[in-house]
Amino acid sequence: MTVEQGVQAVDQFPVGMRVLAVDDDQTCLLILETLLHRCQYHVTTTDKAQTAVELLRENKNKFDLVISDVDMPDMDGFKLLELVGLEMDLPVIMLSAHSDPKYVMKGVKHGACDYLLKPVRIEELKNIWQHVVRKSKLKKMKGIVTNGESEGNSDQNGVRANRKRKDQLEEKDEEEQEQERGNDKKPRVIWTRELHNKFLAAVDHVGIMNAVPKKILDLMNVDNLTRENVASHLQKFRLALKKITNEAKQQANMAAANSHFMQMSSLKGFGSFHHSPIPLGSSQFHGGAATMRHYPSNRTFAGMFPHVSSSLPRNLHNDGGHMLQGTPFPPLENLHINSNNKAFPSFASQQSSLLVAPSMVLEGHQQSTSPSFSPHLEINKRLEDWSNNIPQSNVHSEPDALGWNMFGNSTNQTYFCRDTEFGSSSAAQADSLQMKQQHENIFSPMTVAQLLRSSSANEGLFMGQQKLENGFMASDAGSLDDIVNSMMTQQEQSQAEFSEGDWVWVA
Amino acid sequence: MDAHVAQLQMQYRNYILSLYQQGFLDDQFTELKSLQDDGSPDFVAEVLSLFFDDCVKLVGNMARALDQTGTVDFCQVGANVHQLKGSSSSVGAKRVKGLCINFKELCEAKNYEGCVRCLQQVDIEYKTLKAKLQDMFNLEKQIVQAGGIVPQVDIN
Numbered sequence: 001m002t003v004e005q006g007v008q009a010v011d012q013f014p015v016g017m018r019v020l021a022v023d024d025d026q027t028c029l030l031i032l033e034t035l036l037h038r039c040q041y042h043v044t045t046t047d048k049a050q051t052a053v054e055l056l057r058e059n060k061n062k063f064d065l066v067i068s069d070v071d072m073p074d075m076d077g078f079k080l081l082e083l084v085g086l087e088m089d090l091p092v093i094m095l096s097a098h099s100d101p102k103y104v105m106k107g108v109k110h111g112a113c114d115y116l117l118k119p120v121r122i123e124e125l126k127n128i129w130q131h132v133v134r135k136s137k138l139k140k141m142k143g144i145v146t147n148g149e150s151e152g153n154s155d156q157n158g159v160r161a162n163r164k165r166k167d168q169l170e171e172k173d174e175e176e177q178e179q180e181r182g183n184d185k186k187p188r189v190i191w192t193r194e195l196h197n198k199f200l201a202a203v204d205h206v207g208i209m210n211a212v213p214k215k216i217l218d219l220m221n222v223d224n225l226t227r228e229n230v231a232s233h234l235q236k237f238r239l240a241l242k243k244i245t246n247e248a249k250q251q252a253n254m255a256a257a258n259s260h261f262m263q264m265s266s267l268k269g270f271g272s273f274h275h276s277p278i279p280l281g282s283s284q285f286h287g288g289a290a291t292m293r294h295y296p297s298n299r300t301f302a303g304m305f306p307h308v309s310s311s312l313p314r315n316l317h318n319d320g321g322h323m324l325q326g327t328p329f330p331p332l333e334n335l336h337i338n339s340n341n342k343a344f345p346s347f348a349s350q351q352s353s354l355l356v357a358p359s360m361v362l363e364g365h366q367q368s369t370s371p372s373f374s375p376h377l378e379i380n381k382r383l384e385d386w387s388n389n390i391p392q393s394n395v396h397s398e399p400d401a402l403g404w405n406m407f408g409n410s411t412n413q414t415y416f417c418r419d420t421e422f423g424s425s426s427a428a429q430a431d432s433l434q435m436k437q438q439h440e441n442i443f444s445p446m447t448v449a450q451l452l453r454s455s456s457a458n459e460g461l462f463m464g465q466q467k468l469e470n471g472f473m474a475s476d477a478g479s480l481d482d483i484v485n486s487m488m489t490q491q492e493q494s495q496a497e498f499s500e501g502d503w504v505w506v507a
Numbered sequence: 508m509d510a511h512v513a514q515l516q517m518q519y520r521n522y523i524l525s526l527y528q529q530g531f532l533d534d535q536f537t538e539l540k541s542l543q544d545d546g547s548p549d550f551v552a553e554v555l556s557l558f559f560d561d562c563v564k565l566v567g568n569m570a571r572a573l574d575q576t577g578t579v580d581f582c583q584v585g586a587n588v589h590q591l592k593g594s595s596s597s598v599g600a601k602r603v604k605g606l607c608i609n610f611k612e613l614c615e616a617k618n619y620e621g622c623v624r625c626l627q628q629v630d631i632e633y634k635t636l637k638a639k640l641q642d643m644f645n646l647e648k649q650i651v652q653a654g655g656i657v658p659q660v661d662i663n
Contacts, residue, residue, distance in 0.1 A: 024590075025561065025590055025593055025594050025597075026557050026560075026561065027554060027557045027558045027561050027594040027597060027598060028593055028594055028597045030553065030554055030557055031539070031542075031554055031597050031598070034542050034547065034550060035542065038542060069593075071586065071589060071590070071593075096593075097589060097590075097592050097593035097596060098589070118593045118596055118597055119535045119538075119596045119597040119598075119599075120597070121538060122538070122542075
């Protein structure tokens with residue numbers, strides 16, 4: 001894209017925003033393409049993730065945003081997500097028919113800007129341009145922040161210089177930024193859960209051995225965060241880890257230790273607490289950046305129990321050790337959490353009581369596995385407190401209302417959990433039974449063999465259509481995607497209030 | 508001529524309403540229709556053609572997966588169900604989508620007979636829908652040929 005074109009496009013933004021859409025399902029891809037066109041974006045589609053990667057690599061400046069399906073045959077959507085985030089640093093939106101929160105969580109942890117449920121509605125797509133703006137803004141700020149430190153940033157600058165479009169934005173506002181910078185006092189950095197999760201993701205990505213503050217800072221991509229902030233946080237983190245792993249080694253003698261627990265890669269799990277009982281308040285369940293729940297930082301269990309029990313059943317698939325499994329809580333009496341935020345050194349004293357607890361209560365759990373829970377308890381709790389657990393801005397209790405109780409199957413490898421579309425499924429069931437009776441004469445149930453042999457050619461059904469006037473109101477296509485979407489984008493939606501009148505139609 | 512058109516239009520309207528009422532279609536179909544305009548007059552037809560193509564392909568895959576003498580790969584079946592669920596929900600094929608939800612559970616439970624039965628139902632269901640929508644499109648054609656305009660149907 002030439003400089004002039006870039007400038008023009010920026011002026012009309014978000015009209016003409018260049019989106020790359022990836023989905024192996026051709027029906028969904030066509031619908032998505034049309035919806036995006038309707039939002040006045042410029043759309044490129046492909047049904048192969050590999051092709052998408054090639055397109056992106058060919059020219060990093062060719063696209064502003066990527067929307068990708070999660071389940072694709074040639075490449076896992078999450079892998080694509082990670083890759084794009086790392087190599088091209090473009091905002092990526094995930095798309096899926098999986099309404100399961102663990103998928104949403106996974107998407108967030110892999111760096112997705114947003115997670116949309118199928119069927120996608122046009123309202124949701126109309127807001128996606130905000131991710132492009134946000135990302136470029138963050139980069140700008142980060143550029144200012146890191147430039148302010150006396151470190152060799154040549155690599156960074158080189159990489160950023162490749163992104164012409166964003167650089168143009170940077171150049172425009174650089175003067176203003178520099179003026180602001182002089183006036184800013186560096187506020188004390190509070191390590192919110194969201195921030196801590198970004199930190200964890202970054203550490204996890206470079207590997208704990210390779211974790212230097214500079215790299216973590218870059219990956220975290222947060223404005224107003226200095227290398228020093230990251231460095232001190234990393235130091236604390238390392239200390240905490242050390243302590244925990246030392247204690248855990250002791251615990252490991254008590255029962256069959258879960259191998260995931262000891263791996264460094266399981267650091268990721270600290271964000272969302274892998275394995276079993278996270279007895280602590282539910283605010284810790286959803287360690288993902290878009291924390292799904294808000295709870296007071298009051299740490300006594302008694303206070304939190306009512307909330308917790310309703311949300312308990314979060315049996316999430318045991319995936320690589322960083323998904324959590326819902327289990328009943330240990331008895332409250334035995335667990336007294338120090339409500340002091342910087343509590344982790346003081347937890348040493350709590351240790352014994354915590355260890356005792358799990359073995360007592362966990363119903364449905366074998367005795368042999370319960371001791372291994374305790375290290376997790378420890379870790380989760382400690383890291384929670386240590387990272388200044390602060391209630392998040394995304395406040396939702398709606399997931400409870402939906403009754404996302406998906407437990408039953410705990411450790412099997414399938415990733416299909418029960419859907420919660422109870423209403424529609426029961427209605428559909430009733431309907432289909434009815435329908436079947438009506439239509440038995442027309443279509444007799446085919447055996448599997450018949451189905452195999454049946455070569456139903458798809459004759460061209462639909463001939464020329466008459467234009468239909470646009471008079472339909474789109475009412476909500478599903479409450480689930482409303483909720484998930486609102487969980488993910490509540491902050492963003494409140495910011496993205498644009499009026500259509502500002503957009504210029506580009507033919 | 509006008510009376511004829513009016514009659515056809517009423518017939519069309521009732522037919523569409525019945526499809527919604529009987530649960531064949533849902534709001535997503537409404538959305539699809541709203542995307543159709545002068546610029547893309549055949550949009551709905553195009554999308555539905557793709558969808559039914561997908562149905563054929565996916566049902567075929569699932570039938571093959573369930574036909575294994577020996578171990579059935581339920582994950583494979585499940586993956587196809589998932590895809591069908593995605594596309595059916597995107598076009599507003601409400602009953603098909605509903606069946607997919609049940610189907611998924613059956614796959615997870617590795618309930619072989621249940622899966623086979625569900626697959627048969629899915630097969631019936633999408634073909635029924637196809638026939639119904641064909642009728643709808645034919646009605647539209649008739650209206651146009653009679654010189655009328657296809658009415659927008661308010662499903663509320």
